Amino acid sequence: MKHLENKKNSVVRFLTFIYKNNKLKILVSFVLVIMASMVDLVFPQLTRKIVDNAIGGHDINLLVTLVILYGVLSIASACVDIVLEYFYSKMKNKSAVDLRISMLKHLSKLSGKYYSNIKTGNLLSILDNDMFIIENFGTDIIFSIIVDFFTALIALFFLIRMQFDLFLVVIVLQLILVVSQSKLTSIIADKTAEVRTDYGRIANIVQEYVSNIMNVVLTKSKRKFFKSFLDKERKIIKKFIRLDMVISGNVAIARFVSALITIAIYGFGGYKIIKGKMTLGELIAFQEYTGMLIGPCINIIRSNTRIQQAKVSLDRIYSVIDEEICIKVDNKGLRLNNTDVDSIIFKDVSFSYNSNEEKILKSINLKFKRGKTTALVGGSGCGKSTIVNLIYRLWDLDDGHIYINDTDIRDLNLLSLRKNICVVSQDLFLLDDTIRNNIVLDNKISDEKLKNICELTGLSELIDSLKLGLDTVIGERGVKLSGGQKQRLAIARTLLSECPIIIFDEATSALDNISQKSIIRNIKEIVEDKIMIVIAHRLSTIDDADLIYVLEDGRVVEQGNKDELVNLKGKYFQYLSEAES
Incomplete structure (x- = not known):
């Protein structure tokens, strides 16, 4: 037709x-x-x-x-x-x-x-x-x-x-x-x-x-x-x-x-x-x-x-x-709410952006659990961001399955799926509007809750220093803010969304180590009942992660917590040594 x-x-x-x-x-x-x-x-x-x-x-x-x-x-x-x-x-x-x-x-x-x-x-x-x-x-x-x-x-x-x-x-x-x-x-x-x-x-x-x-x-x-x-x-x-x-x-x-x-x-x-x-x-x-x-x-x-x-x-x-919609949408598919999501499982997932190119992911198996922080580390091009794209269904995988709980991701209602995932990346989306509107995005949020989130993400000091406070206009693409302030704002917005799946893709790269650790520690208190996925080049970001997957050439080469990976003396240990040198 x-x-x-x-x-x-x-x-x-x-x-x-x-x-x-x-x-x-x-x-x-x-x-x-x-x-x-x-x-x-x-x-x-x-x-x-x-x-x-x-x-x-x-x-x-x-x-x-x-x-x-x-x-x-x-x-x-x-x-x-x-x-x-x-x-x-x-x-x-x-x-x-x-x-x-x-x-x-x-x-x-x-x-x-x-x-x-x-x-x-x-x-x-x-x-x-x-x-x-x-x-x-x-x-x-x-x-x-x-x-x-x-x-x-x-x-x-x-x-x-x-x-x-x-x-x-x-x-x-x-x-x-x-x-x-x-x-x-x-x-x-x-x-x-x-x-x-x-x-x-x-x-x-x-x-x-x-x-x-x-x-x-x-x-x-x-x-x-x-x-x-x-x-x-x-x-x-x-x-x-x-x-x-x-x-x-x-x-x-x-x-x-x-x-x-x-x-x-x-x-x-x-x-x-x-x-x-x-x-x-x-x-x-x-x-x-x-x-x-x-x-x-x-x-x-x-x-x-x-x-x-x-x-x-x-x-x-x-x-x-008339551009073809490659991501097939099942409007009658199962709908999620923020209490439904207990796990995300990758089972033998393979994927390439173009059919004639080498696979970015090669029969990969991953598991992300509710209440746990799971980190993905590896060199550029190893497939970390691709995993995020597949969870959000910006692309569909070539082989294998991704399950949310026991349901294949392709059988879920797409709008419902994306509504329950919040991604904070380096490429931040900011409006030429006030700090308040950039955080709440027209949602009805109490001033007390907003203030609490700003304190947890380290925005309070900035807001208190501004004459108009939360009503300060940040300019196009947040040009009036520093890189770290932009990232704090994006994190605050994410925490207010109450999505059951939160993904940080290099979301704290512009913060110094002290600020980064402080925000991550505060975030863990809020997201303890959510699935949290962290992609980071800076390994200090994921010191407290419950599970770390080390990726190389589209495959999982190591997995475990920080202590277990350090004891393996493998790829993670190599990354850690290079970071400290």
């Missing part, structure tokens, strides 16, 4: 999406646009009667009646346009917001494979620029095409009936206009797609630069960023110029041919008036109907340009929404 949906034209798919959520508004709008177009088609006939019958016939009463009727119909038409614009605005803006929400929700369901390959700048370009295009595209364009087609058809009928020979001259020029516009529209659509793709690449460079601005300055890599940025900017400027020239050429040709049509109407029509084969009122009405034929035809062609531009954006948006 998903595969068939992906093959559907993205524009049709989006319009179907709008229709499903706005059936009544669309029905009312359709009736109103038909009424409005019928009124517009009456105006040339009123103009002809005013010129030929009222003014030409010197009939004051008829002139007043026709002018009043013209005014009333104009007011009615304007009111209908306002109502229609309200419906259009409501439908397209709501639909764009719903589409953005759908995309953001889908992103949260994707696996670590997608996150590791994603270009953030390109994604932001889709959420920003492409969504802006879609916000200006909606059902109004379809109604516009319907009205333009209907108007052009009726105008064509009146033109043929009024002056067939003059109509033939107009229609030849009209065909030249339509063909030229159609070809140039196709070129514009292709060049727009190129520019949009290149702009996404530039947005990625800008995002990397801005989000890492301090590191860029510290590493003196500004020149590299600017060189890459300017190279791509020069190329996209050339493409923008070419696109603008094609658009300008398109407009110039349309104006020229339109001018020829006007010349033909007034030249040939004026000749017919002089010869008495046509009245002045008919000439004016013919000119207005010609405008009602040419204008809608041009609008339809330009609507196609808008559709093609929107299609480029919709294709990019739906490429994200």
Whole structure:
């Protein structure tokens, strides 16, 4: 079903999406646009009667009646346009917001494979620029095409009936206009797609630069960023110029041919008036109907340009929404609560990030128990963080099983699983908000409990030193805090979450040894009824761990508490000796 949906034209798919959520508004709008177009088609006939019958016939009463009727119909038409614009605005803006929400929700369901390959700048370009295009595209364009087609058809009928020979001259020029516009529209659509793709690449460079601005300055890599940025900017400027020239050429040709049509109407029509084969009122009405034929035809062609531009954006948006969810979610799976989790067991687990690469984990067996602190140590690339990713189900394992209690992790409801796991890593998530809001994250926490957590994590001294205390704004990504303060804040947030599974992935690396040991000692008092997993390069972090697994090359090579591992004189002892030297 998903595969068939992906093959559907993205524009049709989006319009179907709008229709499903706005059936009544669309029905009312359709009736109103038909009424409005019928009124517009009456105006040339009123103009002809005013010129030929009222003014030409010197009939004051008829002139007043026709002018009043013209005014009333104009007011009615304007009111209908306002109502229609309200419906259009409501439908397209709501639909764009719903589409953005759908995309953001889908992103949260994707696996670590997608996150590791994603270009953030390109994604932001889709959420920003492409969504802006879609916000200006909606059902109004379809109604516009319907009205333009209907108007052009009726105008064509009146033109043929009024002056067939003059109509033939107009229609030849009209065909030249339509063909030229159609070809140039196709070129514009292709060049727009190129520019949009290149702009996404530039947005990625800008995002990397801005989000890492301090590191860029510290590493003196500004020149590299600017060189890459300017190279791509020069190329996209050339493409923008070419696109603008094609658009300008398109407009110039349309104006020229339109001018020829006007010349033909007034030249040939004026000749017919002089010869008495046509009245002045008919000439004016013919000119207005010609405008009602040419204008809608041009609008339809330009609507196609808008559709093609929107299609480029919709294709990019739906490429994200249609990204396959590798982590299969069982919405009916067993749900956990924070009293259910007693153990996590890895049984013969093997895993690789890419099927053609060597396994990161090789038939590994682990056990994490409630009320115990279990540590994972080993060199870079041995699989420590991979174990965390598998527990959180950012990836699914290749072979073996992971059990929570006696249930395979893949049989659990994914939302319930992740809700019960709290991970504190070096890559901290911090809001440009107050210390309080960064810790509680909109949860209702009493001031007494918050104060207690801040004391346990060593934040109290910082908070007391600040004029606004907990209400101090920490800046984007916590820029106003030191590395250690950021980690304390993240740990405080974790302890308030009351998750039964807590994972510290190098979560105290920015703290000094004294602060680290103090926080860990305090944490143990709080998490004594939880499963606590600690990943650490600094071995002093895990002195009091109940169980330590030593990993090497994706396998467990040693396990036991600190004393047992020291007595083995093996890999752990080697790490300990290197740390002390």
